[in-house]
Amino acid sequence: MVIELDRDRFIETMEEQAQIGATENNGLHRLTLSDEDKEIRDWFYDQMEAEGLDIRIDEFGNMFGRREGSDSEKGALLIGSHLDSQPYGGIYDGALGVIGALEFIRTLNDEGIQTKHPIEIVNWTNEEGSRYQPAMQGSGVWAGVHDIDNEYKKTDEEGNQFENELERIGYKGEVPAEPTENYEGYLELHIEQGPYLAEQEKDVGIVSGIVGFTWGAITYYGEADHTGPTPMRYRNDALVGAADVITQIRRIPSMLGERTVGSTGYVDAQPNSINTIPGEVTFTWGFRDPDDEVVQEAFDRVLFEAEAAADREGLDWEWEERMRASSVDFAQNNVEAISRAADKLGYDAMKIFSGAGHDATHTADIMDTAMVFAVSENGKSHTEEEFTSWDHCYKAANTLASAGLDLAQEMEVES
Amino acid sequence: MVIELDRDRFIETMEEQAQIGATENNGLHRLTLSDEDKEIRDWFYDQMEAEGLDIRIDEFGNMFGRREGSDSEKGALLIGSHLDSQPYGGIYDGALGVIGALEFIRTLNDEGIQTKHPIEIVNWTNEEGSRYQPAMQGSGVWAGVHDIDNEYKKTDEEGNQFENELERIGYKGEVPAEPTENYEGYLELHIEQGPYLAEQEKDVGIVSGIVGFTWGAITYYGEADHTGPTPMRYRNDALVGAADVITQIRRIPSMLGERTVGSTGYVDAQPNSINTIPGEVTFTWGFRDPDDEVVQEAFDRVLFEAEAAADREGLDWEWEERMRASSVDFAQNNVEAISRAADKLGYDAMKIFSGAGHDATHTADIMDTAMVFAVSENGKSHTEEEFTSWDHCYKAANTLASAGLDLAQEMEVES
Numbered sequence: 001m002v003i004e005l006d007r008d009r010f011i012e013t014m015e016e017q018a019q020i021g022a023t024e025n026n027g028l029h030r031l032t033l034s035d036e037d038k039e040i041r042d043w044f045y046d047q048m049e050a051e052g053l054d055i056r057i058d059e060f061g062n063m064f065g066r067r068e069g070s071d072s073e074k075g076a077l078l079i080g081s082h083l084d085s086q087p088y089g090g091i092y093d094g095a096l097g098v099i100g101a102l103e104f105i106r107t108l109n110d111e112g113i114q115t116k117h118p119i120e121i122v123n124w125t126n127e128e129g130s131r132y133q134p135a136m137q138g139s140g141v142w143a144g145v146h147d148i149d150n151e152y153k154k155t156d157e158e159g160n161q162f163e164n165e166l167e168r169i170g171y172k173g174e175v176p177a178e179p180t181e182n183y184e185g186y187l188e189l190h191i192e193q194g195p196y197l198a199e200q201e202k203d204v205g206i207v208s209g210i211v212g213f214t215w216g217a218i219t220y221y222g223e224a225d226h227t228g229p230t231p232m233r234y235r236n237d238a239l240v241g242a243a244d245v246i247t248q249i250r251r252i253p254s255m256l257g258e259r260t261v262g263s264t265g266y267v268d269a270q271p272n273s274i275n276t277i278p279g280e281v282t283f284t285w286g287f288r289d290p291d292d293e294v295v296q297e298a299f300d301r302v303l304f305e306a307e308a309a310a311d312r313e314g315l316d317w318e319w320e321e322r323m324r325a326s327s328v329d330f331a332q333n334n335v336e337a338i339s340r341a342a343d344k345l346g347y348d349a350m351k352i353f354s355g356a357g358h359d360a361t362h363t364a365d366i367m368d369t370a371m372v373f374a375v376s377e378n379g380k381s382h383t384e385e386e387f388t389s390w391d392h393c394y395k396a397a398n399t400l401a402s403a404g405l406d407l408a409q410e411m412e413v414e415s
Numbered sequence: 416m417v418i419e420l421d422r423d424r425f426i427e428t429m430e431e432q433a434q435i436g437a438t439e440n441n442g443l444h445r446l447t448l449s450d451e452d453k454e455i456r457d458w459f460y461d462q463m464e465a466e467g468l469d470i471r472i473d474e475f476g477n478m479f480g481r482r483e484g485s486d487s488e489k490g491a492l493l494i495g496s497h498l499d500s501q502p503y504g505g506i507y508d509g510a511l512g513v514i515g516a517l518e519f520i521r522t523l524n525d526e527g528i529q530t531k532h533p534i535e536i537v538n539w540t541n542e543e544g545s546r547y548q549p550a551m552q553g554s555g556v557w558a559g560v561h562d563i564d565n566e567y568k569k570t571d572e573e574g575n576q577f578e579n580e581l582e583r584i585g586y587k588g589e590v591p592a593e594p595t596e597n598y599e600g601y602l603e604l605h606i607e608q609g610p611y612l613a614e615q616e617k618d619v620g621i622v623s624g625i626v627g628f629t630w631g632a633i634t635y636y637g638e639a640d641h642t643g644p645t646p647m648r649y650r651n652d653a654l655v656g657a658a659d660v661i662t663q664i665r666r667i668p669s670m671l672g673e674r675t676v677g678s679t680g681y682v683d684a685q686p687n688s689i690n691t692i693p694g695e696v697t698f699t700w701g702f703r704d705p706d707d708e709v710v711q712e713a714f715d716r717v718l719f720e721a722e723a724a725a726d727r728e729g730l731d732w733e734w735e736e737r738m739r740a741s742s743v744d745f746a747q748n749n750v751e752a753i754s755r756a757a758d759k760l761g762y763d764a765m766k767i768f769s770g771a772g773h774d775a776t777h778t779a780d781i782m783d784t785a786m787v788f789a790v791s792e793n794g795k796s797h798t799e800e801e802f803t804s805w806d807h808c809y810k811a812a813n814t815l816a817s818a819g820l821d822l823a824q825e826m827e828v829e830s
Contacts, residue, residue: 135690194644211643215689226797227678227701228626229609229770232668234794239679243661250655253647263642264654265689267682274630274680274699274737275550276797284689286642322689355644379649382641382691 001410002344002402005103006110010397011390013099017043017083018091027384028091032084032126032137033061033162038169040083044098044123051105053121056180057173060148061125061166062138066181067105069118070411075184077115077408078367079104079400080122081359082138086130090191090386092393096374097189098123100397104404116409117184124359125171131156134323139359141177143366148177185334185368185407188360189400191388195379196352203347203395205373206338210354210361211259212327213288214299217266218245218306221316224271224279236314239269239278244309245302249285252301257294259353262287262302284322290353292326299324327353328361334370334407341402347395372400416825417759417817420518421525425812426805428514432458432498433506442799443506447499447541447552448476448577453584455498459513459538466520468536471595472588475563476540476581477553481596482520484533485826490599492530492823493782494519494815495537496774497553501545505606505801507808511789512604513538515812519819531824532599539774540586546571554774556592558781563592600749600783600822603775604815606803610794611767618762618810620788621753625769625776626674627742628703629714632681633660633721636731639686639694651729654684654693659724660717664700667716672709674768677702677717699737705768707741714739742768743776749785749822756817762810787815 020040021030030036044063048055053065066076081097101121108115124142129135132154140146152163166172192198197205222236246264253260267283287298303319310317335351342349352373354360363369374396377387435455436445445451456478463470468480481491496512516536523530539557544550547569555561567578581587607613612620637651661679668675682698702713718734725732750766757764767788769775778784789811792802 129690192644193641194646195649196646213643217689223795224798225795226608226771227676227680228628228703228772229607229796230676230794231610231674232665232676234610235678237665237678239661239682240665243658243665243679246654246658247662250647250652250658259646261642261645261647263650263652263692264658265642265684265691265693266687267654267684268687269680269682272681272683274632274701276680277678278680286689288643356641357643379645380638380640381644383639 001405002341003107003405004398005107005394005401007394010103010394013103014096014393017095017099021085023088023384025384027088028085029088030085031087031131032128033131033165033169037084041171044083047102051109053105056175057171058175058177059173060138060141060177061171061173062142062177063123065121067108067119069115069408071116074117075182076118076120077184077404078120078122078186078363079404080124081188081190082124082127084126084128086128086382088384089382090384092191092386092388093381094127096191096393100189100400103397104401107401114411116411119404119408127359132162136357136359136362139362143362144178145362179366183367185331186360186363187334187370187400187404188358189372189374189396190358191381192373192376193381194355194376197350197373197375198377198379200350202350202375204342204349204399205352206335206342206349207330207354207371207373208335208351209290209330210328210357211288211290212292212295213286213325214295214321215284215286215323216319216321217282217284218317218319219280219282220310222279222313223277225277227275227277230277235277237277238281238315241309241313241315242267242281242283244312245306246283248305249302252298256297257289257291260287260289260294260298261355262298288355290327325357328364330364330370331368334368337406338370338372338399338403341406342399345398345402347399372396372403416820417756418522418820419813420522420809420816422809425518425809428518429808432510432514436500438503438799440799442503443500444503445500446502446546447543448546448580448584452499456586459498462517466524468520471590472586473590473592474588475553475556475592476586476588477557477592478538479535481533481535482523484530484823486531489532490597491533491535492599492819493535493537493601493778494819495539496603496605497539497542499541499543501543501797503799504797505799507606507801507803508796509542511606511808515604515815518812519816522816529826530820531826534819534823542774547577551772551774551777554777557594558777559593560777594781598782600746601775601778602749602785602815602819603773604787604789604811605773606796607788607791608796609770609791612765612788612790613792613794615765617765617790619757619764619814620767621750621757621764622745622769622786622788623750623766624705624745625743625772626703626705627707627710628701628740629710629736630699630701630738631734631736632697632699633732633734634695634697635725637694637728638692640692642690642692645692650692652692653696653730656724656728656730657682657696657698659727660721661698663720664717667713671712672704672706675702675704675709675713676770677713703770705742740772743779745779745785746783749783752821753785753787753814753818756821757814760813760817762814787811787818
């Protein structure tokens with residue numbers, strides 16, 4: 001069986017959530033634990049309550065709403081995403097997955113559908129990682145990847161501690177931030193954030209996994225000196241070394257896989273004065289690929305290039321890998337449920353690997369997980385220009401709901 | 416005739432000045448208009464007073480001490496440099512030129528030497544340009560290059576206005592900041608700040624001019640986007656463009672002259688996050704050469720490379736030239752006086768172009784100017800590692816004094 005949501009109500013609900021933290025340019029500025037986050041959480045709480053869900057807020061602010069199944073022995077199907085946004089981000093990233101889950105519940109209630117498995121919908125705390133690091137913090141704590149006391153102590157740029165801000169907005173709950181229920185699996189709907197589905201003119205994406213990645217930083221130590229009287233041959237210019245490697249980081253992916261990406265997002269030069277040769281420069285690398293061996297190869301190559309550049313410019317250097325994540329392969333069972341749902345709905349779907357991490361990264365550690373991707377029309381995200389048509393949002397949400405119904409095992413329909 | 420300074424007293428005086436604003440690592444932190452600057456000015460005032468000089472402080476804090484000549488029709492020979500330092504700079508940069516001038520006066524007094532021309536010694540305000548921009552500010556105002564009211568309004572990083580700070584330390588004088596006397600010429604002793612004299616194992620440098628330069632900035636505009644799901648072929652990475660040009664700025668001098676230098680001292684990437692492709696990057700260029708046509712060629716080439724890099728990466732861009740200075744050729748007459756002095760003192764001297772700007776840049780606009788360079792043993796400056804042996808300091812100071820005596824026209828000697 002497939003299920004189709006109320007298209008108008010779905011769109012209205014998407015538009016309604018987008019008003020909380022709306023920016024002038026039709027984007028969203030709804031940073032985690034901000035006043036806007038409190039407001040969207042209060043709104044979401046009310047929506048869940050209106051649907052008769054059994055609501056739990058855990059110690060880390062993750063919000064769950066439970067709809068019981070007919071078989072109390074069965075594990076729950078968890079469905080959700082996040083309601084926080086990037087600074088001046090888009091209205092779809094995260095929100096689409098939560099609203100999709102909510103509309104699924106509303107439709108089950110409207111149509112009086114009873115499922116064998118319980119269904120829970122979830123809003124994870126701080127997926128974006130812009131105000132507090134790391135990203136996917138709430139799901140990471142919940143899945144046991146991060147220590148909660150450690151995460152409570154994190155501070156934002158103004159020095160506000162996470163735990164204090166969580167209490168301030170009234171979302172430090174009583175329930176332990178861990179799987180307190182028995183779970184059968186997890187589904188998450190999210191925008192693609194890349195151009196592949198749009199390029200192929202697909203209706204929806206069936207996400208079969210998440211790329212692995214390596215993040216790290218290199219620091220070069222040269223000689224800060226006057227830019228005038230110092231002959232070129234005397235110079236040990238830390239920024240020249242960094243520039244050398246940054247251009248290599250642009251090239252390395254082209255020597256590896258067709259899905260390999262790499263970039264330098266951060267650079268800091270010291271003393272950073274027009275009239276002084278930079279004596280110390282720190283810059284980052286980031287490489288991703290669906291294949292962990294390719295990620296390792298990119299890592300090996302950037303260090304090889306960094307050493308060569310240091311030798312060329314006469315620099316001392318050091319490096320640190322800040323994060324390494326293996327690629328995630330989603331559960332066959334859930335991927336197939338999504339594939340069947342898209343097929344029955346008559347949508348042109350394709351399998352795709354996610355190029356970004358999601359809360360599903362962490363749930364995949366402890367339960368069967370898969371994701372649905374909605375088409376990003378321009379491939380952009382984390383910007384106000386992020387855009388997915390209502391038609392694509394709706395198709396992806398129907399796919400999520402139908403796969404959810406499949407996995408939660410529908411019992412009967414009253415129409 | 417040549418004149419030789421009292422070696423012990425000269426070294427003691429150099430050591431004495433180096434105590435005011437001394438750093439733990441034997442350097443100097445004596446920023447312009449700071450309490451340390453007030454202290455060294457008070458000390459210098461006392462020294463000039465003790466030598467019977469007629470002291471003038473001008474409205475911009477430049478300090479002059481005049482020793483009359485025998486012929487009141489003759490223009491004065493001006494000799495000096497600056498007593499302010501870079502943040503955590505060295506004890507020789509600037510101070511050597513002022514102490515050399517002071518010791519010259521002391522020796523003239525000790526030996527009862529009468530010169531035909533008056534001699535003035537000077538401590539210029541804010542040569543370094545680290546607390547208030549631009550560098551060579553006091554001599555620039557005095558020479559009419561900068562408008563004094565404009566410079567008064569400049570603020571430091573804490574928002575302290577120049578004029579207020581000048582008044583606070585008690586050095587806003589009554590005399591107009593302009594040549595109120597008739598001048599014959601200017602001499603300045605300074606450390607080389609480069610390695611050429613040390614490489615050639617010379618005793619002293621005869622500076623025949625100052626290189627010209629171009630300073631400017633390029634800004635690239637790309638697309639800030641998620642570093643994960645964005646395929647390489649979709650990227651317009653502003654930092655990759657900048658890195659491309661920074662490596663070219665390292666190469667351009669090698670295609671031009673043997674004295675051409677070029678570097679990027681400053682880079683700013685936005686949003687500067689490990690997980691976002693840099694959407695906007697500003698970075699600077701700086702090129703210097705004794706030949707203005709070579710400077711122009713470097714300027715043309717950096718813009719050519721910037722356009723090519725923008726095309727390669729698909730970036731919008733803009734540029735601005737922030738400063739262009741023509742090279743300065745010092746007056747034959749003064750250069751020859753220095754050359755004769757070194758020769759008579761038995762020093763192995765060589766002619767050299769200054770790779771950095773000095774107060775002499777501005778005096779050269781309005782009077783015959785030349786400089787003496789002391790050997791920088793390691794070529795370093797603007798750092799606590801700056802080092803010139805007392806022997807090299809002494810030889811350079813003797814050269815300055817003897818050239819000064821030559822130009823001021825000695826009348827008689829009582830020994």
